[in-house]
Amino acid sequence: xxNKVVIFGVGLIGGSFARxxxxxxxxxxxxxxxxxxxxxxxxxxxxxxxxxxxxGESSLAAALAGADLVLLAAPVAQTEAILAAIAPHLQAGTIxxxxxxxxxxxxxxxxxxxxxxxxxxxPGHPIAGRETNGPDAAIDHLYIGKKVVLTALAENREADxxxxxxxxxxxxxxxxxxxxxEHDKVFAAVSHLPHLLAYALVDDIxxxxxxxxxxxxxxxxxxxxxxxxxxSPEMWRDISLANxxxxxxxxxxxxxxxxLLRAQLAANDGAxxxxxxxxxxxxxxxxxxxxxxxxAPPSPDKE
Amino acid sequence: xxNKVVIFGVGLIGGSFARxxxxxxxxxxxxxxxxxxxxxxxxxxxxxxxxxxxxGESSLAAALAGADLVLLAAPVAQTEAILAAIAPHLQAGTIxxxxxxxxxxxxxxxxxxxxxxxxxxxPGHPIAGRETNGPDAAIDHLYIGKKVVLTALAENREADxxxxxxxxxxxxxxxxxxxxxEHDKVFAAVSHLPHLLAYALVDDIxxxxxxxxxxxxxxxxxxxxxxxxxxSPEMWRDISLANxxxxxxxxxxxxxxxxLLRAQLAANDGAxxxxxxxxxxxxxxxxxxxxxxxxAPPSPDKE
Numbered sequence: 001x002x003n004k005v006v007i008f009g010v011g012l013i014g015g016s017f018a019r020x021x022x023x024x025x026x027x028x029x030x031x032x033x034x035x036x037x038x039x040x041x042x043x044x045x046x047x048x049x050x051x052x053x054x055x056g057e058s059s060l061a062a063a064l065a066g067a068d069l070v071l072l073a074a075p076v077a078q079t080e081a082i083l084a085a086i087a088p089h090l091q092a093g094t095i096x097x098x099x100x101x102x103x104x105x106x107x108x109x110x111x112x113x114x115x116x117x118x119x120x121x122x123p124g125h126p127i128a129g130r131e132t133n134g135p136d137a138a139i140d141h142l143y144i145g146k147k148v149v150l151t152a153l154a155e156n157r158e159a160d161x162x163x164x165x166x167x168x169x170x171x172x173x174x175x176x177x178x179x180x181x182e183h184d185k186v187f188a189a190v191s192h193l194p195h196l197l198a199y200a201l202v203d204d205i206x207x208x209x210x211x212x213x214x215x216x217x218x219x220x221x222x223x224x225x226x227x228x229x230x231x232s233p234e235m236w237r238d239i240s241l242a243n244x245x246x247x248x249x250x251x252x253x254x255x256x257x258x259x260l261l262r263a264q265l266a267a268n269d270g271a272x273x274x275x276x277x278x279x280x281x282x283x284x285x286x287x288x289x290x291x292x293x294x295x296a297p298p299s300p301d302k303e
Numbered sequence: 304x305x306n307k308v309v310i311f312g313v314g315l316i317g318g319s320f321a322r323x324x325x326x327x328x329x330x331x332x333x334x335x336x337x338x339x340x341x342x343x344x345x346x347x348x349x350x351x352x353x354x355x356x357x358x359g360e361s362s363l364a365a366a367l368a369g370a371d372l373v374l375l376a377a378p379v380a381q382t383e384a385i386l387a388a389i390a391p392h393l394q395a396g397t398i399x400x401x402x403x404x405x406x407x408x409x410x411x412x413x414x415x416x417x418x419x420x421x422x423x424x425x426p427g428h429p430i431a432g433r434e435t436n437g438p439d440a441a442i443d444h445l446y447i448g449k450k451v452v453l454t455a456l457a458e459n460r461e462a463d464x465x466x467x468x469x470x471x472x473x474x475x476x477x478x479x480x481x482x483x484x485e486h487d488k489v490f491a492a493v494s495h496l497p498h499l500l501a502y503a504l505v506d507d508i509x510x511x512x513x514x515x516x517x518x519x520x521x522x523x524x525x526x527x528x529x530x531x532x533x534x535s536p537e538m539w540r541d542i543s544l545a546n547x548x549x550x551x552x553x554x555x556x557x558x559x560x561x562x563l564l565r566a567q568l569a570a571n572d573g574a575x576x577x578x579x580x581x582x583x584x585x586x587x588x589x590x591x592x593x594x595x596x597x598x599a600p601p602s603p604d605k606e
Contacts, residue, residue, distance in 0.1 A: 149520075186520050190522070194525055197500060199579055199580045200561055201557065202587050205493070206586035208492070217479075221497060221498070221530070222493050223591070228524045233577050237577040241568075241576070244568060248569060257503050257506065258558055258561075262551065262554055262555075262558070273544070277536035280504075280506040281502070281532060281535075284505050287521065288526070
């Protein structure tokens with residue numbers, strides 16, 4: 001049981017964490033902190049948080065006093081400023097974690113902002129999201145069965161990592177552990193690059209003189225392929241920049257792959273094209289089969 | 304009312320055309336022709352077709368005798384061979400159309416195979432598809448509200464184009480007209496290129512030494528982005544080769560776009576990245592809004 005949890009940002013991610021902890025009976029008091037007074041009031045009204053922490057110097061100290069756990073769930077561009085603001089008031093018994101989509105840059109920010117309190121920061125990334133936001137989007141089951149990746153630091157004590165893990169497990173999440181560098185390489189490949197590619201395609205088409213004609217014939221395949229290009233441009237600008245080295249490496253590998261495919265297509269090399277297409281179809285089929293098996297409810301006689 | 308329709312290939316596309324025509328009461332007799340005896344027998348059993356036309360010389364003449372309309376819905380690689388086989392038996396009153404995803408190459412095949420009967424060929428492309436196939440996949444409502452693009456030739460008589468259009472309209476489809484070249488440019492951009500890009504990404508990831516780790520963290524965004532990489536590799540090899548010139552042009556434009564984005568990312572130019580991402584998000588939002596408005600049922604007081 002956590003006595004006091006402080007959450008910076010009570011939108012979809014932070015608010016759902018709060019709701020899930022409360023539903024599990026895993027927390028006594030939740031204090032919300034945020035820049036929008038309207039959002040904080042709404043979160044209080046909805047019962048997501050029990051109190052609003054104000055971001056002035058003395059009031060921040062009060063908000064953090066006696067906290068077991070602090071979750072940063074505000075836009076990642078604010079991470080370093082929030083950490084710098086809380087650093088002077090961070091008591092020895094408080095652990096801080098975050099929900100940012102990139103980790104190496106967050107770790108660098110945390111080292112700058114927290115200095116010799118860095119051992120109290122356990123970086124995390126819940127792999128969950130929807131296209132909605134704000135306190136009204138928060139739900140108590142967002143994290144059930146979802147992965148939360150913790151990218152612990154060499155300085156972290158195992159008991160402190162476990163405190164963060166236990167909170168996420170109380171929300172229904174499954175804990176994975178990677179280094180910050182592994183995390184950023186993985187998500188550059190399976191998330192950040194696809195977003196960049198989808199944005200690039202829609203922008204490319206939208207700029208053509210006959211864009212109207214093209215969109216008229218775009219169908220369900222195009223719709224699914226470009227769904228992620230409907231995501232927040234500001235958020236994905238920040239993620240792209242935050243994970244720039246890993247994203248550049250993945251983009252270069254992909255462009256080399258396209259260069260190869262282009263040569264095969266130009267040479268009318270049907271066998272080579274089919275080899276790539278088949279390998280992709282096969283790999284995707286295996287992946288889908290595996291995730292569907294993992295997501296399927298257990299059969300009754302196994303329970 | 305069509306007296307006799309002959310369909311080559313009675314899978315999803317051809318079988319659904321047959322079922323829709325029958326449901327609309329728009330045809331008296333449908334003859335199916337195909338290489339798989341089992342599929343043809345199944346189509347007959349399901350009531351999709353009324354008779355099986357055999358592909359020998361004399362029997363093909365019998366199958367085509369008195370036909371108003373012939374639809375080619377077999378794999379596109381067979382198009383020229385089928386047209387060459389039917390050419391000697393094609394009566395003056397019969398119009399031939401097809402359902403291929405590319406049109407310039409089909410027109411070239413048709414000119415070679417049909418010679419001075421080319422005026423009887425009205426190329427078409429129904430924009431409908433699912434991930435199932437075979438006679439059992441055929442449904443009577445596949446084409447309702449879907450676009451069918453006719454890419455008429457200079458040699459076609461307007462009355463013959465209208466005969467094909469009317470048959471598709473009876474299936475519930477909406478007729479659009481483009482030149483074969485316009486058609487191929489449009490679909491290279493909004494369909495063929497996205498397929499190639501999705502196949503390329505999954506293949507790229509599957510070949511990495513840590514592919515297992517990567518797939519483990521791929522989530523719903525990746526799933527939607529790569530859904531079209533689950534399509535038939537043979538079919539998309541054929542489409543890629545058939546529309547090679549237009550697809551190369553679109554791929555080159557896209558790679559130029561990626562090169563630009565790579566430079567912006569390498570320069571940490573957040574404003575430039577956000578400009579591209581925002582433009583894409585905005586264009587996609589406008590497109591989705593337009594298609595949702597077009598697909599929405601009319602409100603009762605407008606009927």
